[in-house]
Amino acid sequence: MLDALVSAGGLVFQPVVLFNMMLALPIGIVIGLLPGLSGITAIAFLIPFTFGMEPLVGLAFLLAAYAAVSQGGSITAILLGVPGEVPNAATVIDGYQLAKQGRAGYAIGAALMASALGGLFGCVVLAFLLPVMQPVILSFASPENFFLSLAGVAFIAMLGAASPVRGLIAGMLGIFMSLFGYDPVEGVPRFWMGSDYMLDGFRLVPLAMGMFALPEILQLMTSGKSIAQPGKLEAISSRQVVEGGLAVFKHLGIFFRSSVLGTLIGIMPGVGGATAPFVAYAAARQTAKNPETFGQGRVEGVIAPEASSNAKEGGALVPTLALGIPGSSSMALLLGAFLIFGLQPGPEFLKKHMDIAIALAWIVAIANVASSALMFLLARALIYVTRVPGHILAPILLAIVVIGTYSAGNSVIDVLFVFIFGTLGVVMERFQYNRPALLLGFVLGETIERNFHVSMAAYGPSFVLRPISIGIIAVALVFLLWPQRRRVALLWRRA
Amino acid sequence: MHRHHHRRAFLALLCAAGFAASAPLSPAGAQDAAMPLKGQTVRIFVGYSPGGGYDAYARMLAPYFEKKTGATVVVENRPGGGGLTALNQLVREPADGTAMMMLNGEAAIMAQLTKQPGVSFDMTQIGNLARVAHEQHFVLVNPNMPGSLKDIIAAGKPVKFSATGRIDNLGDYAAVLCETLKMNCQIITGYKGSKEAGLAVMNGEVDALAISDGSGNDYAQGDKTKVIATIGNERSEFKPDVATVYEQFKLTPDEKWLMDFRLAIKDYGRVMVAPPDVPADKLKYLQQVWREILTDPAVMQEAAKAKRPLKYLAPDKLDKTTGDLLKSLPPDKLEKVNEVILKKFS
Numbered sequence: 001m002l003d004a005l006v007s008a009g010g011l012v013f014q015p016v017v018l019f020n021m022m023l024a025l026p027i028g029i030v031i032g033l034l035p036g037l038s039g040i041t042a043i044a045f046l047i048p049f050t051f052g053m054e055p056l057v058g059l060a061f062l063l064a065a066y067a068a069v070s071q072g073g074s075i076t077a078i079l080l081g082v083p084g085e086v087p088n089a090a091t092v093i094d095g096y097q098l099a100k101q102g103r104a105g106y107a108i109g110a111a112l113m114a115s116a117l118g119g120l121f122g123c124v125v126l127a128f129l130l131p132v133m134q135p136v137i138l139s140f141a142s143p144e145n146f147f148l149s150l151a152g153v154a155f156i157a158m159l160g161a162a163s164p165v166r167g168l169i170a171g172m173l174g175i176f177m178s179l180f181g182y183d184p185v186e187g188v189p190r191f192w193m194g195s196d197y198m199l200d201g202f203r204l205v206p207l208a209m210g211m212f213a214l215p216e217i218l219q220l221m222t223s224g225k226s227i228a229q230p231g232k233l234e235a236i237s238s239r240q241v242v243e244g245g246l247a248v249f250k251h252l253g254i255f256f257r258s259s260v261l262g263t264l265i266g267i268m269p270g271v272g273g274a275t276a277p278f279v280a281y282a283a284a285r286q287t288a289k290n291p292e293t294f295g296q297g298r299v300e301g302v303i304a305p306e307a308s309s310n311a312k313e314g315g316a317l318v319p320t321l322a323l324g325i326p327g328s329s330s331m332a333l334l335l336g337a338f339l340i341f342g343l344q345p346g347p348e349f350l351k352k353h354m355d356i357a358i359a360l361a362w363i364v365a366i367a368n369v370a371s372s373a374l375m376f377l378l379a380r381a382l383i384y385v386t387r388v389p390g391h392i393l394a395p396i397l398l399a400i401v402v403i404g405t406y407s408a409g410n411s412v413i414d415v416l417f418v419f420i421f422g423t424l425g426v427v428m429e430r431f432q433y434n435r436p437a438l439l440l441g442f443v444l445g446e447t448i449e450r451n452f453h454v455s456m457a458a459y460g461p462s463f464v465l466r467p468i469s470i471g472i473i474a475v476a477l478v479f480l481l482w483p484q485r486r487r488v489a490l491l492w493r494r495a
Numbered sequence: 496m497h498r499h500h501h502r503r504a505f506l507a508l509l510c511a512a513g514f515a516a517s518a519p520l521s522p523a524g525a526q527d528a529a530m531p532l533k534g535q536t537v538r539i540f541v542g543y544s545p546g547g548g549y550d551a552y553a554r555m556l557a558p559y560f561e562k563k564t565g566a567t568v569v570v571e572n573r574p575g576g577g578g579l580t581a582l583n584q585l586v587r588e589p590a591d592g593t594a595m596m597m598l599n600g601e602a603a604i605m606a607q608l609t610k611q612p613g614v615s616f617d618m619t620q621i622g623n624l625a626r627v628a629h630e631q632h633f634v635l636v637n638p639n640m641p642g643s644l645k646d647i648i649a650a651g652k653p654v655k656f657s658a659t660g661r662i663d664n665l666g667d668y669a670a671v672l673c674e675t676l677k678m679n680c681q682i683i684t685g686y687k688g689s690k691e692a693g694l695a696v697m698n699g700e701v702d703a704l705a706i707s708d709g710s711g712n713d714y715a716q717g718d719k720t721k722v723i724a725t726i727g728n729e730r731s732e733f734k735p736d737v738a739t740v741y742e743q744f745k746l747t748p749d750e751k752w753l754m755d756f757r758l759a760i761k762d763y764g765r766v767m768v769a770p771p772d773v774p775a776d777k778l779k780y781l782q783q784v785w786r787e788i789l790t791d792p793a794v795m796q797e798a799a800k801a802k803r804p805l806k807y808l809a810p811d812k813l814d815k816t817t818g819d820l821l822k823s824l825p826p827d828k829l830e831k832v833n834e835v836i837l838k839k840f841s
Binding site: 138139140141142182184185186187188189192196199200351410447449450451453454457458459 | 571572573574575576577580583584611612613615655657660661662663681683684685686687694695697698699700701717
C-alpha cells in the first residue's frame with residue numbers, strides 16, 4: 001500500500017503534471033466565479049484541450065480545473081448569496097449572512113480552509129479504500145438511494161433557518177416542480193402544455209439563479225446600499241481571511257463529521273453529490289449548542305457544507321474508478337476523458353493501474369490545496385465586491401446572471417424563467433420559506449421518483465426492510481428528533 | 496512516448512487546420528461553386544449533453560468536415576426529450592445545408608413508430624446524409640444466473656431486466672428478446688442511464704440487461720456480469736466467441752420477424768441527417784463530403800483508436816430503411832410492435 005502511494009507520488013510530482021495543473025487552476029476559478037457555469041461545464045469545455053496530452057497530464061489538467069470551480073462557486077455564495085452550483089446553496093445560508101455583517105473575509109477563509117482540508121481528507125480515504133471498495137458500492141442499490149435522497153430533502157427542510165413546516169412545504173414544492181416534463185419511468189411527458197421546452201420540465205440553472213440571485217439583486221437595487229451593511233465594517237485585511245481559516249481548527253469535530261459524511265455520500269453511486277453539503281449542514285446545526293443561531297451567520301454553517309462538498313469528490317472517484325460507474329455527473333464526463341486517453345476504468349483498471357488511480361487521488365488533493373491557496377490570495381480583492389454600492393453592483397450582477405444562464409443552456413426561455421423563479425424567490429424570502437430546501441427537492445425529486453419506482457418493481461413493498469435501508473431510516477429519525485429528545489423521552493416514559 | 500509525440504503532432508496539425516478553416520479565406524459573399532459552404536458557419540446539433548457518445552462523434556468528425564468544406568463547424572448540444580427535442584428543432588431550420596444533426600436514428604424511428612408525444616418530425620422526410628456508426632447488442636446477466644439463455648429459460652423463473660425507458664435501446668431490446676424467445680420477463684424501467692442499469696445487474700437488483708456491445712463489454716470486465724448472447728445478425732467484434740441468439744436458437748421466420756424488424760432499425764444506427772427539403776445539389780454535396788470523410792482510412796483508424804469505430808452506410812440505403820420501416824409496415828404488425836414494446840413485460 002505504502003509503496004503504491006509513493007510510486008503514485010512520483011508520477012504526480014513531475015514538472016509537466018504540476019505545470020498543467022497550475023495552468024488549469026485559474027481557468028477553473030474564472031468559470032467558478034461565473035454563476036451558472038458548473039464544474040461539468042468546465043470539464044466539457046476543457047476536454048478538447050487535453051487531446052494529445054499524456055493520460056495523467058490530461059487528467060491532472062481536468063481535475064485541477066474541476067476542483068477550482070467548486071471553490072469559485074462557494075466564493076460567490078458567500079459574497080453575493082448566489083450559489084455557483086447546487087451544493088453551494090448550503091453555504092449561502094450562513095456564509096451570506098456573514099458577508100452582510102461585513103465579515104466576508106472570515107467566511108471565505110473558513111470556506112477555503114474547510115474545502116481544502118475536506119478535499120484532502122476525501123482523497124486520503126479514497127487512496128486507502130480503493131482496493132476494498134467494490135463490495136461496499138455494490139451493497140447500495142435503489143432502495144438505499146431512495147431513502148438517502150429522501151432523508152437529504154427532509155434534513156434540509158426541517159433544519160434550515162426558518163420553521164420546519166415552511167421548510168417541508170418548500171421541499172415538497174421543489175419535488176413537485178421536478179415532476180414537470182418527461183416522466184423518468186415510462187417516458188410519458190407530464191404537464192408539458194404542448195410546449196417543446198416543457199418536455200424537459202423546469203431547468204436547474206434558471207431555478208437556482210432566479211431563486212437566489214434575483215432577490216439579492218432586487219434588494220441591492222431598491223436599497224442602493226452595498227452588501228455589507230455600513231456601520232459594522234471591519235477594515236478589509238488578510239487577517240480576517242486567516243482568522244476564518246483558523247476557525248476550522250476550532251471546530252474540528254464538525255469538520256471531521258462533515259468530511260466523513262461527504263466521503264460516504266460520494267462513494268454511493270446514484271445519489272449525486274448535491275446531497276452531501278446539505279446533510280452536513282443539517283448535522284452541524286443539529287449537534288450545535290444554539291442551533292437557532294444557525295442561519296444568522298455562524299461559521300460552522302460554512303465549514304460543514306464546504307468540507308463535505310470537497311470530501312465527496314474524493315469519494316465520487318471511487319465508483320468511477322472501481323466500477324466504471326460515475327459517482328457524480330462530472331465524474332461521468334471524466335469517464336469520457338479516460339476513454340479518450342485509452343484508459344478503461346473498471347475492476348481491471350484498478351488491477352493494472354493502481355498507481356494511476358492513487359495518483360489521481362493525489363492530484364485531487366493537491367488541486368484542492370492549491371486552488372484554496374490561490375483563492376486566499378484573491379480573497380482580499382474579491383471582498384471589495386461587498387462594499388460596492390448596490391446601484392452599481394446590481395446591474396452588473398444582473399448582466400452576469402443573464403449571460404451565465406443563457407450560456408448554460410443556449411436558450412432564451414431559460415432567461416425568461418430566471419425572472420419567473422426570481423419572483424417566486426422574492427416571495428419565499430419575504431415569507432421566510434426555505435429556498436435551499438426547494439432547490440434540493442427539485443434536484444433530488446427525480447432521483448427519489450426513479451429509485452422509488454425501481455425499488456417497488458424489483459423488491460415489492462418490502463424494500464423498506466433491507467438492512468441498510470433500515471439503518472438509514474433509523475439514523476435519519478435520530479437526527480431529526482435529536483433536538484426534541486427530551487420530549488420524545490417523556491412520551492416514551494408515559495407510554 | 497514516441498507514439499504520443501506522433502499523435503500530438505497530428506492533432507496539432509488538425510487544430511491548425513481547424514483554425515485555418517475558421518478564418519475567412521475568401522472575401523465575404525464570394526462563393527466557390529466547388530465548395531458551396533466555404534466561409535459559412537455550419538451547425539451540427541447533438542441531442543445530448545457534452546461528454547456522451549453522440550457528442551464525441553460530432554466533435555471528432557467536425558474538424559474533418561471543416562477541412563473538406565472550408566466551413567466553420569459549431570457543435571451545438573441541445574439535450575432533452577430523450578435526444579429528440581433537437582430533431583424537432585432541426586426540421587424547422589433552414590434547409591440550406593448549414594444545419595445538420597448527429598442523430599440517434601434508432602431512437603428517432605422508435606419514437607415515431609410508437610407515436611410518442613412531442614414528436615413533430617417525420618423520419619421518412621428527413622435528409623439522410625450518412626450512417627456514422629451502429630452497434631450490436633449483448634445480453635448481460637448477473638454472475639449468479641445460469642450460463643446460457645437456454646438454461647435460463649429452462650429454469651422457468653421470471654427474469655428481471657433493467658432499462659431506462661421502454662424505447663431507450665435497452666427496454667425495447669429486452670422486450671424483443673423476451674417476446675422472440677417466449678421468456679417470462681419483467682422489464683424494470685426508471686434507471687437513470689445505461690450505467691445505472693448496468694450497476695443494477697452487478698448488484699443483483701435485476702437479473703439481466705440488453706445493452707450495446709461496447710458498454711456491455713465494459714461492464715463485463717472483472718466478472719461483475721457475464722455476457723451470454725449477442726443480439727444481431729453477426730457476432731460482435733468485442734466478443735467474437737459469444738454466439739448470436741439466431742445461432743443459439745432455431746427460429747422460424749415468423750418467430751424471427753420482430754427481432755429482424757428491430758435489427759433493421761439498429762442498422763439505421765447513428766446517422767448524420769439534414770432537415771427535409773435540402774435542394775438536391777446541396778444534399779448531394781453534403782452526402783459526398785460525409786462519404787469521403789467516413790470512408791477515409793486515416794479517419795477510420797483514428798476513430799477506432801478512440802473506441803468510436805466508424806461504420807459508413809450510404810444514404811440511399813438509409814432512405815430505403817426508413818421507407819420500409821415506417822411507410823410499408825402493415826397495421827397489424829405495427830400494433831404488435833407497440834403492444835410488445837410499450838405494454839408487455841411491465
